[in-house]
Structures are given as structure tokens and as C-alpha cells.
Amino acid sequence: MPHPNAPLTETGRLRLARCVVDDRWPLRRAAERFQVSPTTAWRWADRYRRFGEAGMRDRSSRPHTSPRRLPTRTERRIIKVRVLKRWGPARIAYLLGLNPSTVHRVLTRYRLARLTHLDRATGAVIRRYERAKPGELVHVDVKKLGNIPDGGGHKILGRAKGTRNSTASAPIANNRNTKRSKRGYAYLHTALDDHSRAAYTEILADETKETATAFMARALDHFTSIGIGIERILTDNGPCYKSHLWRDLLQDNHIKHKRTRPYRPQTNGKVERFHRTLADEWAYARPYRSERERRDAFPAWLHWYNHHRGHTALGGNPPATRVPNLTGQYS
Known part of the structure; x- marks a missing residue:
């Protein structure tokens, strides 16, 4: 395909070459007639003599030899x-x-x-998949985050005073006698729809079977309210997902339970990737002065993720575009 600014197409090159070769026009006269340089006129005329009409086509700019190419x-x-x-x-x-x-x-x-x-363990190419409709498969997992002490952590106070689990008023971090008050962890339980990537997340105090089952019950109510009926749930092999309490909840709602193979978190990769996005764009996106400040910012971020944030797997559209009834949630 000729360059958009090229003065000659393949037909124009052929006419130029025939004027020089067949009609024996001088190069300068032919070059002036077709508004190109004499060098260009000579090149197309020479190709016409050697290759005929086939020589008027564009050629690859790749060199015939590459002496500096790696052995x-x-x-x-x-x-x-x-x-x-x-x-x-x-x-x-x-x-x-x-x-x-x-x-x-x-x-x-x-x-x-x-x-x-690639799969890290085997090197095999990971097979990508996406369910055909919302609710056909929901990914469930827990993300654990360290709580932020009052006054801020090291991002606010610096490494000397803001070390993990230390109070804002701790004297110096390298003093072995300094008593540190453990702040504990926040457990983010997430249920994410495979087809739409719509997410429902709660920040809870632990990941016991009672907590996980109660969260799932609320997640089922949420997805039902936006018109998604869950058929299958995929989790890892955590103890809370092996309990009778969890099993009974899914059986009562006629939901199939699938578990990933041990040491294969990529099988549940969609919710794992969501947790990474959550950490980058909310949990560690800016320096918070307390755990309460960070948690207060979470509902707005989750609403933005579901309704406004473009998703590459959805062609740059937010999850709400695949779940019409999602409009109005988290507002």
C-alpha cells in the first residue's frame, strides 16, 4: 500500500516507466510531467526494464542481509x-x-x-475464559489488609515513627523497649461476578466460617436485588469455605460450589485481580491518617469501580454496562 503522501500510485509508476522506456522520454521531462525527481523516475524506469509491471509494486524495506543479527x-x-x-x-x-x-x-x-x-508453576499458557451471562459463576475470596494506626502509618509519619503496628506517638522505631500496640487486620470479603465483573465487598473483622457465611448470605441478597441469580460459586480451599455452615447455605439456595486446586490461585484470578486493583486504587492510593478514614472512603470507591471505572476486559466499559439493574446501588 503506497504512502498516503506518495505522488505515484502503482498505475502512475507504470505510466511513468512506459513514458521513459517505451516512448523514450528524457528522464527530466518524465520527472517534470509526473512531478517527481529524476532519481525517482530513473528508479521506476529501471524496475520496469528488469521486472515489467510486477516491478511497480511496493517492496519490503527489510534488508537482504543482516550482518549484525545475533547468531x-x-x-x-x-x-x-x-x-x-x-x-x-x-x-x-x-x-x-x-x-x-x-x-x-x-x-x-x-x-x-x-x-x-503463563502459569508460574508449569509454564503452560493460561486459558482465558468468561461466562456467557451474569450469575453463571461468582468468584469469592478474602483480602487481608493491615489496619492503619491513628495518626497515620509510615506514609504520614515516615519510617522512623510510622512502622507497622506502632502508635503515632511512639518515640523511635529502633528502640527495642518501645511497646507497640497491634492494630490487627481488616478482612475484605468479595463476591465478583465473572461475566460483568460487578463486585460486592464488605470489610469485616475476621474470616471465620460464621463471618464468611453471613457475608455470602448478604451477597446473595445483593445480587438478587440487581437481577442476578447465582448458579455457581468458585472459592479457594480456605477452612471457612469447607464448613458445613457454608455448604448448607449454598445448598439451600441451589448453588453449586467449586473449589480451586491447591496452590493454584490463578484459577480464581478474576477476584485476585480485583483485590490488586482495590489495593492500588483505594487501600494504598493515598496516605490515610487512620483506619476509619480509609474505610470511610471505600463505599465511594466501590461505587466508582462498579459504575464508572473502565474495565479492559469489557472493552473499556464499567461493570454496570453488563448489569442494567446495577444503576443506583452504592449511591
Whole structure:
């Protein structure tokens, strides 16, 4: 395809070349007639003499030879390290004494999958999936966050005074006699719909079977209120999800329970990714002066996530676009 600003199309090149070769026009006259340089007129005329009409087509700008290209043996070493160790370009380059950009070009040329698309344990390409309708599968998990002491943590007070679990008025962190009051943890229980990515999250005090089951009961009521009937729930192998209390709740609501394989958190990756987004954009997005201040900011963030934040898996649209009845929740 010719450049949009090119003065000659393939037809124009052919006319120019025929004027010079067949009609024996002088180069300068032909160049002036077709508004190109004499050098350009000579090039197309020469191609016409050698290749005929086929020579008027665009050619690849790739050089015939690449004397500075890496030897095949070095490329094979790069691929071998990538496959066996699953390292990125920087670590491979350090090991083999190469430039990271060179390693990256080799990996791209051989179309090796990105590390984020591979299973960490086996190296197999992760199979992406998405359920066809809301409620067909809901991912459930718990995210644990350390509570922020009153007065702020190290992001407010600095490392010397704001170390983890220390009070705002602690003298100095490196004093071994300093008594630290443990602030404990916040447990974020989340139920996330696979199809729409709509999330329901509560900040609770623990992750016991009673707490997890009570949360799930409220989550079921929430999803029912927005028109989503849950058919299947996917969790990890946490004790709270193996209890009879949890089992009875799902059986009473005719919901199938699926659990991930041990040590395979990527199976429940959608809710894991949501918790990472939650941590980046809410929990650690700005320095909070207390745990209460952070928790007070959470409902507004969750509303923004469900209604306004564009999701890459949804074509840049928020989850609310896939759940019409979600409008008005968390307002």
C-alpha cells in the first residue's frame, strides 16, 4: 500500500516507466510531467526494464542481509533460558551478557508468550475464559489488609515513627523497649461476578466460617436485588469455605460450589485481580491518617469501580454496562 503522501500510485509508476522506456522520454521531462525527481523516475524506469509491471509494486524495506543479527546459537540460548526459567528480558540479558532490548526483540520475533500469560508453576499458557451471562459463576475470596494506626502509618509519619503496628506517638522505631500496640487486620470479603465483573465487598473483622457465611448470605441478597441469580460459586480451599455452615447455605439456595486446586490461585484470578486493583486504587492510593478514614472512603470507591471505572476486559466499559439493574446501588 503506497504512502498516503506518495505522488505515484502503482498505475502512475507504470505510466511513468512506459513514458521513459517505451516512448523514450528524457528522464527530466518524465520527472517534470509526473512531478517527481529524476532519481525517482530513473528508479521506476529501471524496475520496469528488469521486472515489467510486477516491478511497480511496493517492496519490503527489510534488508537482504543482516550482518549484525545475533547468531542462531545465541538466539537458541535466549529461548532455552526463557522456556526453562521463565525469566524476563532483563534477567536473560544479564545472564548472557546482552542488551535487554535485543533479548526482547528475539522473544518477540519467535512469538513467545508473555510471562503474564503463563502459569508460574508449569509454564503452560493460561486459558482465558468468561461466562456467557451474569450469575453463571461468582468468584469469592478474602483480602487481608493491615489496619492503619491513628495518626497515620509510615506514609504520614515516615519510617522512623510510622512502622507497622506502632502508635503515632511512639518515640523511635529502633528502640527495642518501645511497646507497640497491634492494630490487627481488616478482612475484605468479595463476591465478583465473572461475566460483568460487578463486585460486592464488605470489610469485616475476621474470616471465620460464621463471618464468611453471613457475608455470602448478604451477597446473595445483593445480587438478587440487581437481577442476578447465582448458579455457581468458585472459592479457594480456605477452612471457612469447607464448613458445613457454608455448604448448607449454598445448598439451600441451589448453588453449586467449586473449589480451586491447591496452590493454584490463578484459577480464581478474576477476584485476585480485583483485590490488586482495590489495593492500588483505594487501600494504598493515598496516605490515610487512620483506619476509619480509609474505610470511610471505600463505599465511594466501590461505587466508582462498579459504575464508572473502565474495565479492559469489557472493552473499556464499567461493570454496570453488563448489569442494567446495577444503576443506583452504592449511591
